[in-house]
Amino acid sequence: MQFTRRVILRSAAAALAAAGLPHRLWAANTLTMGGVTLDTLSDGHLVLPRDFILGGLPEAELAPILDRYGITGDALMPPCNVTLLRDGTNTVLFDVGSGPDFQPTAGKLGDALAALGLTPEDVTHVVFTHAHPDHLWGLLDEFDEPVFANATHMIGKAEWDYWMDPATVDSIGTSRTAFAVGARRRLEAMQDRIATFGDGEEILPGIASRLSPGHTPGHMAFELRSGSESVMVVGDAIGNHHVGFERPLWKSGSDQDPDMAAPTRAALLDQIATGQMRLIGFHLPEGGLGRAEKTADGYRFVPEV
Structure with a gap:
């Protein structure tokens, strides 16, 4: 396994400089496992009330x-880290970021892809951990057209059922x-081109789904494996x-569903x-890639830098 840390990626730096605009910077990690390359790409960050x-x-x-x-x-x-997997055949995004309609500090995935020399048309598969705005709303552009028009889209069946249920908007809380209105609108727009899957399925070669509910009812993590090496994409199951x-059982x-999310x-x-x-x-620092080390009374995140 080889790991490199790219401290910054600059997209169209010369053009931005010529226009008198600030450079846009993205922290990113690159990890190789056999024939698989993983990159973490910044969609920007969120601004959330402490409470x-x-x-x-x-x-x-x-x-x-x-x-x-x-x-x-x-x-x-919190930062927003989108995972990109390339295996020579498939180019897979795990989540698609916020798009233009959630928070102005997020929705930067297109620029981050461009910094790697990729376009949305290069993406063959989009796989969702869950359907919260910062993970799903980048699905459609400003004109409600699919951003990743050539890609197969995939989401857990339990997650799909929850957001497509008309009762969710009334039960989710004011x-x-x-979130509920936005998720259903976007998923409805894609329902003819989206596939669902269950827990424990190998949805693509070397990619297995792991049900991790609580953050949302059908939240999925994904175990990415190449030979004896593996990486777990945890989404927001570890937020x-x-x-x-340090205190994973705190709600x-x-x-x-905090009662379910904590033991998960x-x-x-x-x-x-x-x-x-x-x-x-998705919301961990330094590009989101690292390890969990056991401590006396919890765990510690050790970023790969």
Whole structure:
């Protein structure tokens, strides 16, 4: 296995400079496993209220954890890392980012692909971990046309059923009503070209689905394997590098079902740490690629840098 860290990628730097615009920078990782190349590409970042993730947690125990990671203020700005897999035949994206309609700090995936010399037309498969806006809304462009027009789109059956259920918009809670409306509109637009799958299926060569519910009802992680080497794409089942690792059984407001998400997160971390696997997290720092190390009372995220 070979690993390299690309600190920045510059897209059309000369043109931007000529126009008097700032360079756009993306952190990215590249990992090779046999004939498979994995890249993590930045879709930008989100700006979230602190309490959306950390609200309701025990302050006395939370404070020293946040201090260790330098987390202050009333807002968190998690990065958004999209995973790209290329095996010589398939070019696979895991999630598609926010697109133009969610937050102005996100929706940069097209530029990140261009920095690698790729276009959306080069993508053969799009595989979703789940259907939250920062993972799904990049599915359509400003004119509601498919961005990845040549790709086969794939999503877990449980996740598809949940967002396509007309009752979801009324049961999801008022703070997430827009999530439900936006997901169903986009999935309906793609329903003739999207395939579903179940837990434990090899959806493409070397890519196996792993049901990891709680963040959403049908959230999927994916085990990517080449020979004896493997990487787990965890999506939002492990949503941050601080509390999510140090106290995986604490409940997070970012999860739709915190009671289910917490044991899912703990079990996934145990599997990754015990198996000494690498993982890629959508909202983890340094491009999202790293390892989970067991500590006395939790885990620690060790980025690959």
